[in-house]
Amino acid sequence: LNSLACSVQGMARLFLYGTLVTGVASKVVPIATFDGDSKTTWPWQTVNDPVMGGQSNSTFHTDSARALGVWEGDVRIVPFLKSPGFCNLQAPGLYKTADFPDLSGTQGMVVRARELNASGIARFNVMLMTSGAKQFLKQGVYTANFMLSGAMEDQFLPFSVFTCTWRGQNVTWCPSLSTQLGKVTNIGIGTAFPGPAAKFHVEISSLSASAQMSSLATSSSEDGIDLATFDGKTAHKWKTESDPDRKSTRLNS
16 A cells, blocks of 8 residues: 555656646747748848958848758958857848847747868857947847757757857846846847867757756756766766665655
8 A cells, every 4th residue: 555655656746747847838929930820930030240341141042841940151361350250140121120029928048050171160159239238339149059959959058157248258238138128129049159170050940939948958158967867987986775674665865
């Protein structure tokens, strides 16, 4: 009976947890797609470092047959800086704004994309601009870095990992992004800066905002921390705990 009671309680806890996760993670706000949907189709423009004296370049086009945005380019060394520049892809374009959906009630951005150049750039960022992140003539840009592989996957970036920048430098005068989710005027994806000088070929399926909890699968600007592995890198001593009198075992939490 004790064993049956434990099983029932365990199932109840799992059911409750699943219900809570489903309820929290159920809200998804589509922001940008490439399938022709009028609500999520935007004009996109490449903004490369020649605007600041660099030599990087990139191009963008929509593959309507596959409902993908195709962005490829080459990040090059900026001569007078002697360091790699950048390539950005922005909607609705440089010095333009649009009325994007209200992202209130969500917890982060989801970028569904892949990098097809196996030897190319793998580290990118997602960008958000809002009407409230301004100081005089300066427009703050909220950014968060993520990694892409050759597989088409969702990259979830909690709003808590975004930092506000102006011309690539972190600034402190932007309001908290959590107060700006209903004021988004521009969105974008860029090569992470600073980063390597290399080529890239990115296919983008969609951008959205989700209420997915950060405790679930996420991608952030920081490397993940392994608590325990079995490859010798983060080894720990493990011990079993049993209750022989009841002829059953349990995992100690």
